[in-house]
Amino acid sequence: MRAHQIMTRPVITVTPETPIVEAANTMLQRHISGLPVVDKAGKLVGIISEGDFIRRSEIGTQRKRGRFLKFILGSGKEATDFVHEHGRKIAEIMTPDPLTIDEETDLEKIVELMEKNDIKRLPVMRDDKLVGIVSRSNLLQAVASLAREIPDPTADDDHIRNRVIDSLEKNTWCPFGLSVTVRDGIVHLSGVITEERSRQAAVVGAENVAGVKKVHDHLCWVDTMSGMYLNSPEDENLAKAS
Numbered sequence: 001m002r003a004h005q006i007m008t009r010p011v012i013t014v015t016p017e018t019p020i021v022e023a024a025n026t027m028l029q030r031h032i033s034g035l036p037v038v039d040k041a042g043k044l045v046g047i048i049s050e051g052d053f054i055r056r057s058e059i060g061t062q063r064k065r066g067r068f069l070k071f072i073l074g075s076g077k078e079a080t081d082f083v084h085e086h087g088r089k090i091a092e093i094m095t096p097d098p099l100t101i102d103e104e105t106d107l108e109k110i111v112e113l114m115e116k117n118d119i120k121r122l123p124v125m126r127d128d129k130l131v132g133i134v135s136r137s138n139l140l141q142a143v144a145s146l147a148r149e150i151p152d153p154t155a156d157d158d159h160i161r162n163r164v165i166d167s168l169e170k171n172t173w174c175p176f177g178l179s180v181t182v183r184d185g186i187v188h189l190s191g192v193i194t195e196e197r198s199r200q201a202a203v204v205g206a207e208n209v210a211g212v213k214k215v216h217d218h219l220c221w222v223d224t225m226s227g228m229y230l231n232s233p234e235d236e237n238l239a240k241a242s
Contacts, residue, residue, distance in 0.1 A: 003110060004103035005158065006142050007124045007132030008177050008191075010169050013038045016045060016091035023090055024053060029224040030176040031192045034121045036130055037094050044123055044130050046094035053093075057085050100125045101134065107142065110134055141179055141190050141218075157182040160211045168205050173198040175219055180206075185213035192229075193219050199232070
């Protein structure tokens with residue numbers, strides 16, 4: 001399996017000028033743990049994750065170093081920490097120039113990069129264009145697919161997957177963080193919805209794509225106010241049965 005077969009698209013992004021509070025709310029509301037950062041031209045310039053919000057002045061978790069350690073590290077390091085802990089814009093806390101992969105990168109290489117660089121997500125590029133993102137949750141979904149004894153994808157399955165994604169992502173009700181797996185014409189939909197009626201719309205949209213034999217619903221419903229979430233009825237029934 002390769003990146004394009006498991007990546008999430010479309011990708012939710014922020015800009016370097018996005019306020020930190022706005023980005024944090026986006027991550028909470030859409031149930032995602034990281035966001036690529038793109039400039040006005042659409043070029044990938046950085047990435048932020050939950051870890052970037054750990055050391056913040058708002059919650060009193062700034063780094064506290066003794067006088068001697070401050071002397072050893074120098075004023076430059078202290079200044080950098082201050083910006084990260086008090087900055088108001090994404091540009092001030094993001095990791096610049098993130099590691100990326102292309103659509104044909106295989107899963108073994110993806111896991112190797114994540115482990116070697118201690119990162120949880122990799123933007124997927126097509127030349128200079130951001131076309132998707134692969135996170136640990138996408139790898140988890142791939143493992144779950146194998147656990148369901150889904151056969152390896154065929155070339156036609158890849159075409160069906162692309163058509164399903166194209167069909168769904170153009171709609172305002174398209175699930176956030178949409179992930180589509182297709183094996184032998186059987187579609188598995190994963191992602192986040194905030195309106196229950198979007199579930200049926202997504203399933204119907206996939207069912208109407210040529211070549212689709214069946215659609216399995218793994219869409220998670222999230223309440224944007226409380227952050228509470230519920231698994232799909234199909235997944236809940238599977239969990240009860242096991």
